Amino acid sequence: MKKHLLTGLVVLLPIALTIMIVVFLIDFFTAPFVSIVDAIIYKIEISFHFQIPQQIALPVSRIFSLILLFFFILFLGILARGIIMKKFLEFSNRLISRIPLIKTVYKISKDIFSALFSTDGKKTFKSPVITPFPYAPSYALGFQVGEVADEIQKKVKETLIPVFMPTAPHPISGFLFFVPEKDAPKVAMTTEESVKFLVSCGMLYGQETEKK
Secondary structure, eight states: OOHHHHHHHHHHHHHHHHHHHHHHHHHHHHHHHHHHHHHHHHHHHHHHHHOOOHHHHHHHHHHHHHHHHHHHHHHHHHHHHHHHHHHHHHHHHHHHHTTTHHHHHHHHHHHHHHHTTTTSSSSSEEEEEEESSSSSSOOEEEESSSOOOOOHHOOOOOOOOEEEEEEEEETTTTEEEEEEEEGGOOOSSSSSHHHHHHTTTTHHHHEEEEEE
16 A cells, blocks of 8 residues: 555656646746736627636636747847847846846846856756765765856866756755866766756666666
8 A cells, every 4th residue: 555655646746746837837927918818818709709618718818828928939039139139138238237236136147047048059067077075985966067267266276167066856956166177077977867866866867777
């Protein structure tokens, strides 16, 4: 009974968590468009003399809001690549950079999302590495990220690399270390395998390895 219950939880929880996250993101990003879509749907109902059942009105509204959001993001991306829009964005950036507090939040957010969704081939996580943590002979799995600022590198004779050390099983938080390059050897694992290994607290990758 206990084994069946645990197996059922292993099957159910990832599905439930995925659905919760997807629904939250859809609700969050489509919320500004719902009122617009509702108004359009209402006009369509009046014009064609029919009414969408109340039970499916909200899901239909969310779906159309999601479609509208997709085209809005696509249109915004096309505009952002145009010369006029680039000039406008540069002006907006200069304007926002003069506003106290807001400029800090905006600059950090912009840099993070630019790195995460980079289209120039640059990777946010360059490669998985292991490094002593909290001290040798204990080691922890981390990711080499970005580059070390010149001002930091000048203070140390050894060549440093920035290493993000995620916490397990919640890899969205962690620590950023500047580690001597020789003390952070690369690991023959993909980023996906490394994240999977961390989230499962070391269990998932080991099981897959044994099966191969």
